Amino acid sequence: MKKRKVLAIIMAITLLAVALMGCGGEKPKEPAEEQGEAEGNEEQNETEGDEAAQDAEIDDEQYVTLRMPVEPQAIDPSKSSDLYSSDILNEITEGLVRLERDEDGGDVIVPAGAEDWEASDDELVWTFNLRDYEWEDGEPVTAHDFEYGIKRTIDPEVASQYAFLLYPIKNAEACNAGEKELDELGVKALDEKTLEVTLEGPCAYFEKLLAFKTMYPQREDLVEQWGDKAGSEAEYTISCGPFKLDNWTHKSELILVKNDNYWDVDKVKLDKIVYKIVEDPNTAYNMLSNGELDICGVSKPEWLEKFKQRDDMTYASEFEPSVAYQFFNQEVELFSNANVRKAFTLAVDKEELVEVLYYGIGEPADGWIPPVMKVGDTTFRDAVDEPLKKLAEENPDPKELLIKGLKELGMDPDPSKVTVTMLEAGTDAENRRFAEYYQQAYETALGINVEAEYVDWPVFLDRVQDMDYELAGMGWAGDYDDPMTFMDMWITGSEMSNTGWSNEEFDELIKKAQESLDDEERLDYFKRAEEILLYEDAVISPTIYRKSSRFQYGYVKDTMKPLFGSGIEFKYGYTQGRN
Amino acid sequence: MLKYTLKRLLYMVLTLFIVITITFFLIHAIPGDPLSSLARNLPAQVKENFYAKYGLNKSVPEQYVMFLKNLCHGDFGESLKFPGRGVADIIEKHAPISARLGLQAITIGVIVGIVLGIVAAFKRNRWPDHLVMFIAILGVCLPSFVLAALLQYVLSVKFELFPTAGWGTGKHTVLPTIALCFGSVATYARYMRSSVLDVINQDYILTAKSKGISNFNLIWKHVIRNAIIPAITILAPQIAGIFGGSFVIESIFAIPGLGSNLVDAVNNRDYTVIMGLTIFYCALYIVSLLMVDILYGVVDPRVRVSEEVAE
Numbered sequence: 001m002k003k004r005k006v007l008a009i010i011m012a013i014t015l016l017a018v019a020l021m022g023c024g025g026e027k028p029k030e031p032a033e034e035q036g037e038a039e040g041n042e043e044q045n046e047t048e049g050d051e052a053a054q055d056a057e058i059d060d061e062q063y064v065t066l067r068m069p070v071e072p073q074a075i076d077p078s079k080s081s082d083l084y085s086s087d088i089l090n091e092i093t094e095g096l097v098r099l100e101r102d103e104d105g106g107d108v109i110v111p112a113g114a115e116d117w118e119a120s121d122d123e124l125v126w127t128f129n130l131r132d133y134e135w136e137d138g139e140p141v142t143a144h145d146f147e148y149g150i151k152r153t154i155d156p157e158v159a160s161q162y163a164f165l166l167y168p169i170k171n172a173e174a175c176n177a178g179e180k181e182l183d184e185l186g187v188k189a190l191d192e193k194t195l196e197v198t199l200e201g202p203c204a205y206f207e208k209l210l211a212f213k214t215m216y217p218q219r220e221d222l223v224e225q226w227g228d229k230a231g232s233e234a235e236y237t238i239s240c241g242p243f244k245l246d247n248w249t250h251k252s253e254l255i256l257v258k259n260d261n262y263w264d265v266d267k268v269k270l271d272k273i274v275y276k277i278v279e280d281p282n283t284a285y286n287m288l289s290n291g292e293l294d295i296c297g298v299s300k301p302e303w304l305e306k307f308k309q310r311d312d313m314t315y316a317s318e319f320e321p322s323v324a325y326q327f328f329n330q331e332v333e334l335f336s337n338a339n340v341r342k343a344f345t346l347a348v349d350k351e352e353l354v355e356v357l358y359y360g361i362g363e364p365a366d367g368w369i370p371p372v373m374k375v376g377d378t379t380f381r382d383a384v385d386e387p388l389k390k391l392a393e394e395n396p397d398p399k400e401l402l403i404k405g406l407k408e409l410g411m412d413p414d415p416s417k418v419t420v421t422m423l424e425a426g427t428d429a430e431n432r433r434f435a436e437y438y439q440q441a442y443e444t445a446l447g448i449n450v451e452a453e454y455v456d457w458p459v460f461l462d463r464v465q466d467m468d469y470e471l472a473g474m475g476w477a478g479d480y481d482d483p484m485t486f487m488d489m490w491i492t493g494s495e496m497s498n499t500g501w502s503n504e505e506f507d508e509l510i511k512k513a514q515e516s517l518d519d520e521e522r523l524d525y526f527k528r529a530e531e532i533l534l535y536e537d538a539v540i541s542p543t544i545y546r547k548s549s550r551f552q553y554g555y556v557k558d559t560m561k562p563l564f565g566s567g568i569e570f571k572y573g574y575t576q577g578r579n
Numbered sequence: 580m581l582k583y584t585l586k587r588l589l590y591m592v593l594t595l596f597i598v599i600t601i602t603f604f605l606i607h608a609i610p611g612d613p614l615s616s617l618a619r620n621l622p623a624q625v626k627e628n629f630y631a632k633y634g635l636n637k638s639v640p641e642q643y644v645m646f647l648k649n650l651c652h653g654d655f656g657e658s659l660k661f662p663g664r665g666v667a668d669i670i671e672k673h674a675p676i677s678a679r680l681g682l683q684a685i686t687i688g689v690i691v692g693i694v695l696g697i698v699a700a701f702k703r704n705r706w707p708d709h710l711v712m713f714i715a716i717l718g719v720c721l722p723s724f725v726l727a728a729l730l731q732y733v734l735s736v737k738f739e740l741f742p743t744a745g746w747g748t749g750k751h752t753v754l755p756t757i758a759l760c761f762g763s764v765a766t767y768a769r770y771m772r773s774s775v776l777d778v779i780n781q782d783y784i785l786t787a788k789s790k791g792i793s794n795f796n797l798i799w800k801h802v803i804r805n806a807i808i809p810a811i812t813i814l815a816p817q818i819a820g821i822f823g824g825s826f827v828i829e830s831i832f833a834i835p836g837l838g839s840n841l842v843d844a845v846n847n848r849d850y851t852v853i854m855g856l857t858i859f860y861c862a863l864y865i866v867s868l869l870m871v872d873i874l875y876g877v878v879d880p881r882v883r884v885s886e887e888v889a890e
Contacts, residue, residue: 071661071843079662159632161614164622177624232663250664250672251835252746278744278833282728286736287743458611458848495623 059575063272064556066295066568067284071251071277076231077213078153081161085231087567089213091256091273092239094263096128096146096195099211099562100569105318105372106379107481107563109207113141113217113240114195123202123517128195133263135219136239143189145217150187150197152223153214165214165479168203202517204376205482211564212480242268242571251277269574288551294575295552295559295568301359307551314554319372321563322477322546323365323486326438327539330500332470334418338537339405342391344471345534345541346398347445348438354544357437361549365542366392368530369483372563375526376519380483384527387535388542402446415447422452423472425460438473464498475546481564483526484513490533501539506532553578591865598861599854603646606845606853607639613659613848633659646854655858656851660844666855669840674859676746677829677836681821683756688763693810695764696771697798700779711768718765724827727758731831744833755832759825763817767810774806781805804878811874818867 072084077093080086096114099107111117114128133141150169153160156178166172170186186198199206209215219238226236234248242264243256256273259265276293278284285303288296289310298304307313328335328344335341350364363371366386373380395401399415406413420442424435435452442450450471455463463469478485489496491507506529513525533539548561559573614621614629630636634645649656655666699711731754735743741754778784779802787801826838837856844852 073660074662074664076662156628157632159625159628161621161625161629163628164625173624176628228657229663232661236663249746249835251839252833276745276833277835279839280744280830280833283731283744283831283833286731290736290739290743292743456611457846458615459609461615462610462612496621 057576058269059555059578061578062270062574063274064270064294064559064570064573064575065274065276065292067287067293067297068254068275068277069279069281069284069297072254074231075234075237075245075248077149077216077218078155078158078160079231080213083566086213088245088254088256088275089216090566091241091243091570092237092245092259093213093216093241094133094141095211095213095216096130097210098569098571099565101318101560101562101565104379105563106374107208107565109211113146114210123206124199126197126199126206127190128197130193130195131263132193133240134261136244136259136261138261139219140192141217141240142192143195144192145219146195146215147187147189148220148223149216149218150214151182151185152218154185155182160214162212162214162479165209165212168199168201168206168209170198170200172200202515204513204517204519204522205480205484208481208564213566243270243273253277264571267572269572270570273570291553294556295550297548297550299359299361299549304359304549312554313551315549315551316561317361317547317549318561319363319370319563320477320546320548321370321373321481321485322475323368323370324362324473324475324543324546325365325368326471326473326541326543327497327499328471328541329467329469329498330539331467333409334411334420335470337405337409339401339408341405341538341541342395343398343402343405343446344442345388345538346392346395346401348441348541348543349445350543353437353441357434358544362544362547365545368534368540368542369486369526370478370545373478373483373486374481375483375523378519378523380523380526383523384530387531387533391535391538398445399447402448416449418446418448420448420450421470422450423460423463423469424452424454425457425472425474427454427456434473467498467500473543477546478564483530484510487513487526487529487533490539499539501537503532503537587869591869594865595858595861599647599650599858600643602857603643603854604639606848606850607642609848611848613850615848650858655855658844658849658852660847660849660852666851669852670837670855670859673835673837673840676834677838678821680752680755680759680828680834680836683752684759685763685817685821687756688760689767689810689814691760692764692767693771693803693807695768697775697802697806699768699772700775703776708772711772715765715768715772718761719769721761723758723762723825724831726761727754727828727831730754730758744831746834751832751834755828755834758828758831766813770810770813771806774809775802778802778806808875808879811871811878814874815867815871816864818863818870 068084068087070082070084072088073080073082075085075088075092077089080089094113096112096117097109098112100110102108113130113133115131117126117128119126128143128146130141130143130146135141150166152158153163154166154169154172154175156176163172163176167176171180171184172186174180175182175185186200188196188198190196217240222238223230229236231237234245234254237245239245239259240262242259242262244259245254246257247253247255254275254277256275258268258271262268276284276287278287281300284293284296285298285300285307287293288298288307298307308315326344326348328341330336350366354360354362354364366388367381367384369380369384371379371381375383402415402418403413406415406418411418422435422438422442424431431454432452435454439450439452442448460472460474464472464474476486476489488494488510490501491510492502509525509529509532513522513529516522516525534542552559555575555577557574557576560569561567562569612635613633614626627636634642637645646656655670658664658666658669695711695714699708702708731743734740734754742748742751745751784797784801787797792801826842828834829836829838840852841856841860843849844856
C-alpha cells in the first residue's frame with residue numbers, strides 16, 4: 001500500500017516536471033535560418049515590395065496593442081506637456097506637416113495639412129496653403145483653426161508649458177507675458193485655406209517646428225464648449241488625423257480607431273490601436289512575452305537577452321535626440337577650474353559605461369549634439385568631429401590634469417585630499433547603481449573621494465536651480481531638429497542651465513546662429529560653440545547618446561519612430577501573419 | 580446616546596480639520612513643485628504663467644485660506660498634473676475600482692481566515708492546525724507583491740489562464756484578489772485561532788456542551804460571537820484600506836485604482852490631488868472607526884451597556 005503511494009507521488013512529480021519543461025522549451029525550437037531573417041528585419045521601415053501581394057496577405061483583423069508606461073496628461077495640444085499625450089495627439093491630428101524617418105534615421109518633413117508653403121525672401125513671412133480636409137465630424141479644417149490653436153497656446157491664461165516653442169513668432173513672447181494683446185501675434189488666417197505666420201526675426205529652424213503639437217489646429221467652438229474639460233476624456237477630443245480617440249479608461253487604456261473622415265484614409269490600414277497603460281515594467285514584459293502586447297520598450301538586461309532569443313520578434317534601437325551628461329557647479333571652488341572639470345570629464349570610460357550602466361542601449365558621447373540631428377539638411381555629427389575625442393588624445397592621464405588644476409587653484413595638489421559630493425536624482429536601487437558607478441569611476445581614475453547624495457527628483461531640480469550641489473548628472477532631450485535646442489540653454493542668463501558658467505564668445509556665437517539663415521555658416525557657429533562648451537571650458541561632460549530599445553512581433557509592419565516625433569507613427573502600419 | 584453620537588461627530592470634524600491643515604503645510608514645505616514632473620527646465624515666463632494660473636505664486640498661508648474657502652463650497656479643485664480632471668472626479672472614477680478589489684479581497688480574506696482559524700483551534704495540534712498555521716506564516720512572511728509576481732508568471736504567462744494585467748472583466752480581478760487577500764487570510768486565521776482557543780476553555784462553553792447543545796449552535800452562538808471581537812478590531816483600518824487600494828498590487832496588475840493615483844500625486848507634487856485624497860482617506864478612516872465601534876455594540880452587549888453607563 002505504502003509503496004504504491006510513493007510510486008504515485010513520483011509519477012505525479014515527473015509528469016509535472018515534463019509539463020513545465022514543455023512550457024519552457026517551447027519557444028526556441030524553430031530552425032536557425034528564420035532567426036537570421038528576423039535579425040535582418042531590424043529596421044521596420046521598408047515600404048518597397050509588391051503592394052498588391054501585401055494587400056492580399058495582410059491580416060483580416062488589423063490592430064496593434066502596445067505599452068504606454070504612464071497615463072497621458074491630457075489630449076490637448078495646448079495644455080499637455082508630456083510625450084505620451086503628444087504620441088496620441090500625433091495619431092489623431094493632421095497638422096501642417098508630418099514627420100517621417102528616412103533610411104539614415106534622420107527626420108523628413110512631409111506636407112500634410114498644408115499642401116505647400118512659401119517664405120518671403122527674408123524668411124520672415126510664411127504662407128501655408130491648406131489642403132481640403134475635414135475634422136471627424138465633417139467640419140472643414142480651416143486656417144482659422146490653426147490661428148486659434150497657436151493663439152490658445154500663447155495665451156498666458158492657458159499657461160501652456162510648451163508655449164516657448166512658438167517664441168520665434170512675432171510678438172509671441174510679449175503676448176505670452178501678457179504685455180501685448182493676442183491680436184498682435186504674428187499669425188493670421190488670410191482666408192479659409194491660407195495661413196500666414198510672421199516671425200519675430202530670422203529663424204533657420206522654423207520649418208522644423210511645424211510638426212510639433214504647438215502648431216496643431218484646434219476647434220474654437222468645441223474648446224469653448226468643453227471649457228476646462230478639453231482633452232481630459234475621449235469625448236472631449238476631436239480628430240482630423242489618421243485615427244480618432246474612441247475610448248480612454250484613465251490609467252488603464254486608450255483605444256484609437258481609424259478615422260474614416262481622414263483625407264489620406266486609403267493609406268491607413270490599422271483599424272485599431274490599443275495603448276495599455278502599464279507602469280510596472282516586469283508586467284509589461286510578461287505581457288509582451290505571452291502576446292498580450294505586440295510592441296513594448298525593453299530596457300532590463302535579463303529581458304533583453306530573453307527576447308533577443310525569440311525569432312518571432314524583432315528588435316529596434318534608434319537614436320533619440322537625447323544626451324545624458326554630468327555637470328559641475330562652477331561656484332564651488334574646485335570646479336571653477338577648467339582643468340579640474342576636464343579631468344572629471346576624462347575620468348569616465350564611456351564605452352564601459354554604456355555597457356555596464358545602460359546595458360549597451362546607447363552610444364558613448366564625445367560630443368553634445370547627438371547623431372542624426374541636422375543643420376538644414378546636413379547631419380551635424382557627420383560634418384563635425386566630436387570635441388572630447390581630441391581632449392582625450394591630448395590628455396592621456398586625467399589625474400595629471402586634476403593635479404595641474406589643483407595647483408592653479410592654489411589648493412593642496414594631493415587628489416586623495418579632495419572630496420566631492422555627487423547629487424543623484426532618485427533614491428531607488430537603480431539610482432544607487434548609477435551613482436556608485438560614477439563614484440567608483442572618479443575615485444579610480446582621479447584618486448579622489450566621492451560621496452553620493454540621493455534625493456527625490458523634485459528636490460534634485462530645486463537644489464540644482466539653487467546651485468546647491470557640486471556635481472550632478474541628468475539628461476537633456478531636444479525639442480526640435482536643430483542644434484539650437486541643445487545650445488541656447490547654455491547662454492548667459494538662460495535660466496535653463498545652472499552651472500554658473502558664462503562665456504562671451506559662446507553667447508556671441510549662439511546669437512549669430514540665431515540670426516543667420518545660412519546653413520553652412522550656422523554649422524560653423526555651432527561647431528565652434530560645441531568646442532568651447534566641451535573642449536575648452538568643459539562645462540559639462542556628456543556620457544551617452546541615448547537610444548530607444550524596443551521589441552515587436554515580426555508581424556507588425558511598417559511602423560516608424562521619427563526622431564522628433566513623440567512615439568511610433570502608425571499611419572502606414574499593418575500586421576501580417578498574426579496567429 | 581444622541582449626545583454621545585454628536586460628540587463623536589464633532590471630534591470627527593475636528594480631526595479632519597487638523598489633518599487637512601497639517602497635510603497642507605507639510606506638502607508645501609517639501610521641496611519641488613508640480614512643474615518638476617516635467618523633468619526639465621523651462622523658461623521663466625512659462626513657469627510664471629503656470630504658477631499664476633494655479634495661484635502658486637501666492638504665499639502658502641494665502642493658498643491655504645483659498646483652499647479652505649473652496650473646500651467649504653465643496654470644490655476640491657483640479658489636478659495640476661492632469662489638466663481638466665477634477666479631484667472629485669478622480670475619486671469618483673478610481674475609488675470604486677479599488678473598492679471592488681478591496682471588498683472582494685477582504686470578504687474572502689475574512690471568511691476564509693475565520694473558518695481556517697476556527698478549524699485550526701478545534702483541531703489543535705493535529706494536521707489541520709499545522710496546515711493552517713503553515714499557511715498563516717506563509718501569508719505573513721510572503722509579501723503580496725512577490726505572490727503577485729508569482730501568480731502572474733505561472734497563471735498568466737505560462738498557462739495563460741488569466742489576463743496578465745489590466746482592468747475590465749471579472750477575470751481581471753482574480754489574480755489581484757488572491758494576492759491581496761492572502762495576507763488577511765493569514766492574519767484572521769491567526770487571530771481567530773488564538774481567540775477561539777481562549778473561548779473554548781471558558782466555563783460557559785462547558786456549560787453549553789453539558790446542556791447538549793448541537794455543535795453548530797455551540798460554535799455559531801457561543802464561540803464565534805465571543806471570539807470575533809479581536810478580529811473586528813483589525814477590520815477597521817482594513818475597511819478604510821479597501822478604497823485606498825494597494826499601490827503595489829495596483830501597479831503590478833495595472834489596475835486603475837486610487838492607490839496609484841495617490842503615489843503619483845505625491846511624486847508629481849500634484850497638491851490638489853494630494854489634498855483631496857488625504858481628505859477622502861481621512862474621512863473614510865474616521866467613519867470606519869465609528870462603524871467598528873457600532874459593530875462592537877452589535878456583537879457584544881457588554882460594550883453597549885458600558886456606553887449607556889458612561890452617559
